[in-house]
Amino acid sequence: MRNPLPTLLGFLALGAAIFAGSFYVTRQVCVMRMENPADDLTWLRQEFRLSDSEMAHIRELHQGYMPKCAVMCARIAAKKQELEDTLLGATNVSPAAEQKLAELAALRAQCQAQMLQHFAEVSQAMPAEQGRRYLAEMQRLTLGSHEQIEQSMSDHTGHELHQH
Amino acid sequence: MNPATLIPMNQDRPNSEDEKLGRLLRESRATPPLPPRFQDDVWRRIEAAEAPRALKSPAWLDALAGWVLRPRLALAGVAALILAGAFLGARDGAELARRDSQAHYLAAVAPNTLR
Numbered sequence: 001m002r003n004p005l006p007t008l009l010g011f012l013a014l015g016a017a018i019f020a021g022s023f024y025v026t027r028q029v030c031v032m033r034m035e036n037p038a039d040d041l042t043w044l045r046q047e048f049r050l051s052d053s054e055m056a057h058i059r060e061l062h063q064g065y066m067p068k069c070a071v072m073c074a075r076i077a078a079k080k081q082e083l084e085d086t087l088l089g090a091t092n093v094s095p096a097a098e099q100k101l102a103e104l105a106a107l108r109a110q111c112q113a114q115m116l117q118h119f120a121e122v123s124q125a126m127p128a129e130q131g132r133r134y135l136a137e138m139q140r141l142t143l144g145s146h147e148q149i150e151q152s153m154s155d156h157t158g159h160e161l162h163q164h
Numbered sequence: 165m166n167p168a169t170l171i172p173m174n175q176d177r178p179n180s181e182d183e184k185l186g187r188l189l190r191e192s193r194a195t196p197p198l199p200p201r202f203q204d205d206v207w208r209r210i211e212a213a214e215a216p217r218a219l220k221s222p223a224w225l226d227a228l229a230g231w232v233l234r235p236r237l238a239l240a241g242v243a244a245l246i247l248a249g250a251f252l253g254a255r256d257g258a259e260l261a262r263r264d265s266q267a268h269y270l271a272a273v274a275p276n277t278l279r
Contacts, residue, residue, distance in 0.1 A: 004229030011232065015245050022249025023256070030257025035264055040272040043265035065273065073275050115274055141266075142274045 044122075048130040057125045065118045072111040079104045115142065 036042045041062060045055055083100040090097065119138045123131035199205075231237065 004225055004233075008225070008229055008232065011238070015241065018242055019245040019249040022246045023253040026250040026253030027257035027260065030254050031261045031264070034258060034261035037268065040269050043262070043269040046262065046265065062273070069273065069275070118273065138274075141270055 044134075048126055048134055050126060050130070054125060054127075058122055061118065061121050061125060065114075068114060069111075069118075072107070072114060076104065076107050076111060079107055112142075 034042075034046065041055065041059060044050060044058060050058065079100065083097065083104055086094065086097045086100050116139070119135055119142075123135040123138075125131075126134055232241075
């Protein structure tokens with residue numbers, strides 16, 4: 001037999017190509033079949049295995065919440081613009097800027113409270129166990145990022161204080 | 165004894181009787197014709213014998229190649245690779261779709277300004 005090494009290597013490369021091709025094609029098909037960009041609620045249906053009637057109720061809640069959310073977002077954006085205008089050219093934080101910051105924080109808090117209220121309502125439209133899981137997941141996803149930042153800041157500050 | 169009377173054992177002078185005998189012997193022996201491409205074969209054998217040992221594949225490699233390249237086994241291997249790729253691709257695709265859908269929902273109900 002001639003040297004079989006090139007044949008074996010070729011066979012190995014062919015095998016790798018077949019595996020990779022199969023992997024990527026299946027993954028793409030799976031993503032295309034499972035995703036529905038037109039519907040915001042695809043994740044809820046799939047993740048919490050909701051029935052059609054539960055989905056219909058949640059869809060109503062969602063459609064009722066979206067305009068309120070849009071209004072709050074517009075108010076927050078306007079307040080941010082006011083704050084930027086106040087800070088423009090200033091070398092110090094003026095009382096007016098402090099006032100705008102407080103108003104912005106209040107608006108954000110109001111918006112967050114409204115959002116959490118919506119999550120609570122949606123969770124109540126689900127079976128009890130799924131509802132608890134949904135609420136915990138949404139709180140983790142929306143409030144958890146703040147906690148992480150605050151935790152990292154306090155760790156950092158504590159570390160620096162300890163060094164001094 | 166007189167050295168001139170000694171008879172040398174090997175005489176260079178050809179004996180006519182010996183020559184005759186030799187001719188008869190050569191004629192009596194039949195020379196078979198050489199097989200076709202005899203010279204090529206001889207040279208090939210010489211080259212193969214002189215080739216460095218490193219170029220020769222080890223026996224286990226030959227055995228492995230012989231085992232792996234059997235059509236039945238090769239076919240089974242290809243089928244196994246396709247199935248494994250499809251299984252892992254489906255698992256990865258499902259996870260990817262789940263994360264994308266979650267991000268889509270989150271972007272709708274909790275804009276970045278609130279997170």
